[in-house]
Amino acid sequence: MSSYKDKKVITIGIVSELTGLSERKIRYYEERGLIFPERTKRGTRKYSFTDIELLLKIADKREEGIQTYEIKKDFINETKKKDIRDQMIRGQLNAHFNIRK
Amino acid sequence: MSSYKDKKVITIGIVSELTGLSERKIRYYEERGLIFPERTKRGTRKYSFTDIELLLKIADKREEGIQTYEIKKDFINETKKKDIRDQMIRGQLNAHFNIRK
DNA sequence: CGTGTAAGGAATTCTGACACG
DNA sequence: CGTGTAAGGAATTCTGACACG
Numbered sequence: 001m002s003s004y005k006d007k008k009v010i011t012i013g014i015v016s017e018l019t020g021l022s023e024r025k026i027r028y029y030e031e032r033g034l035i036f037p038e039r040t041k042r043g044t045r046k047y048s049f050t051d052i053e054l055l056l057k058i059a060d061k062r063e064e065g066i067q068t069y070e071i072k073k074d075f076i077n078e079t080k081k082k083d084i085r086d087q088m089i090r091g092q093l094n095a096h097f098n099i100r101k
Numbered sequence: 102m103s104s105y106k107d108k109k110v111i112t113i114g115i116v117s118e119l120t121g122l123s124e125r126k127i128r129y130y131e132e133r134g135l136i137f138p139e140r141t142k143r144g145t146r147k148y149s150f151t152d153i154e155l156l157l158k159i160a161d162k163r164e165e166g167i168q169t170y171e172i173k174k175d176f177i178n179e180t181k182k183k184d185i186r187d188q189m190i191r192g193q194l195n196a197h198f199n200i201r202k
Numbered sequence: 203c204g205t206g207t208a209a210g211g212a213a214t215t216c217t218g219a220c221a222c223g
Numbered sequence: 224c225g226t227g228t229a230a231g232g233a234a235t236t237c238t239g240a241c242a243c244g
Contacts, residue, residue: 004150010110024205049105125226
């Protein structure tokens with residue numbers, strides 16, 4: 001499932017260039033639990049391309065005036081919806097193949 | 102054709118970690134024309150995942166004792182082979198569809 | 203709440219050079 | 224030839240804080 005897109009290898013300066021967001025904003029969105037960079041041994045943040053896409057989504061929502069707390073809730077809900085969808089698919093597969101245990 | 106894999110966004114420190122090569126070696130392979138990072142405005146080198154794969158190939162060849170000059174020649178030859186193959190494919194397509202000009 | 207900024211320190215990166223071989 | 228290293232400077236990143244609102 002994981003690929004180059006998910007590898008956390010990009011430093012904050014490059015992320016800032018790529019997204020057009022200030023480093024301050026990027027760090028703040030992390031503080032609010034919207035994004036989760038990894039760290040090098042000495043503490044430098046490292047981001048993935050997926051993180052960059054997420055930051056762009058966040059930037060869109062912020063431009064609409066949505067608060068970080070709401071954005072976070074939205075993300076959590078999206079994740080829940082996906083989980084439910086996956087469970088239903090699994091349930092139907094199980095029913096179809098009559099799998100038990 | 103280009104994707105995340107080809108985007109030059111990784112700084113030399115991370116590349117060094119990912120490849121196990123010293124920064125000195127990585128810069129030297131660039132000096133010898135084996136690898137071509139981009140630069141940020143202020144001159145910091147930026148590499149892609151493709152570059153990292155190439156560096157690993159270079160490392161293998163160096164371990165076999167092959168000199169950088171030979172490695173470079175090999176790379177050029179591989180490129181030529183691919184070009185020729187592409188030309189042949191194009192030629193056959195043209196012949197098949199009887200395309201002119 | 204969200205973001206800018208100045209502050210000081212620590213870590214990163216760069217280049218050119220000397221060393222050894 | 225290929226790579227290590229010490230050198231000095233410049234740019235990067237980090238954190239905690241103050242500011243405004």
